[in-house]
Amino acid sequence: MIYSLRKQCIDVIFMLMLILSTGGLLFVFNRNIASTLFLGFLLFVLIFMEDKWKKTKVNSIFITFFILVILGSINYYFSIIAQTANKYLFHLLSVTLSSLFLFHFINNRTHQQLIRSLYVALGLIVFHSLFNAIAYFFLKDNLIIITSEYHECETFMNIFFYDTERAATSLYGLEFCRNQGLFWEPGILQIFLNMFFFLEAFIIKKRKSLLLLTAIVVLTTYSTTGLALLLIQSVVYLFNEFKTNKWLILLVFVLGIPLYMIFSLNVEDKIQGEKQASFQKRYFDLIQPLFIALENPLTGIGLDVEQFQNMRQEFYISSSSLNAIQEKTGVESKVNGTDKGSSNSITYLMAAMGFPTAIFVLYMFFKQQIIKEKKWLWMLIMVASVMSEPLLLRPFFLLFIVSGFTYVFYKITSHKQQIA
16 A cells, blocks of 8 residues: 555644644644544544545444443543533543544554654654744744633744743753743643654664754753653663664763753752742642542542542641651652642542542553553653643543553454454
């Protein structure tokens, strides 16, 4: 089958839309319109522009979709707090987008073409982010504020975006605006930058210069998680390359030491410095939802994020429990409560759906078959990402959960056919 330029463009557009539906400003400011257009485009291509639907692929996607709907329905009806149907319809839309997206590729494309589309889409994000960081110094006095119910930021012609408060950061005397690219905050941008670094370093292996460029763009986000993931990937990459090129040890000192110094400054600033509120919020989002889950272990409190926010505002962890955690971790929690959502997708999932469903979904997440090479490192990036940002139930990350489901169901049905 010829992989024409038209098909390549369609796939890259699909991938970009999937990525942007996971924290992208296009969906933040135009969620309903953008989601409807994405769904309509997917259905149009599947119905009118692609090959005949393969029965085995249809069955695996249908079973996956059906199981996820059943899990969502159980959560909706048996949660201890009354839930809002609209919130569940939004999750249903996300599951639908991820399922149809995966079906498009497993029915009409090869695995290599899926990876290539992801690589190109992430590459476009890397280059846009680079220009976004540079453009700030020239455009900072010509920005306008755009706002919606969920977010507010400054923009230049809806091409470059910056936080309303400019998120100014000083690094060795240089003041700059933390780079958020096309996303609502730098912490989300760094996820996709690190994913591109992974693909370039361990799968595509095309240009080493792109690794350096991506590392520079990650630095512009000044994200603690982003810098940590970049350091880990760099060490693994250099260790692999050192086996064939001993001179790369010089590159370790040239790039590794400054990167580590910046990371150390960032961590110190987050834990003890002026920006420790960010660390405290994430630490609180790690432990409080776990205590909520322990009190509601079977069905959780529901996926309605507004109900979750209301409950956690009144939910307090006992002093004895906090003291015990502090003694074991050596980290003091300075946050007693909050009315905001959780930045930790995994602990939120446990609190919202209970342990049985959450563990089942996470198991399927780890069974994903999209990235197979150096899977441990890719999943480290994924887990660190969803533990620092509320993204696990967004379409891009749901794609990997759906992939795990389809893989497991396909193995079961194939095994039954062999026995028969």
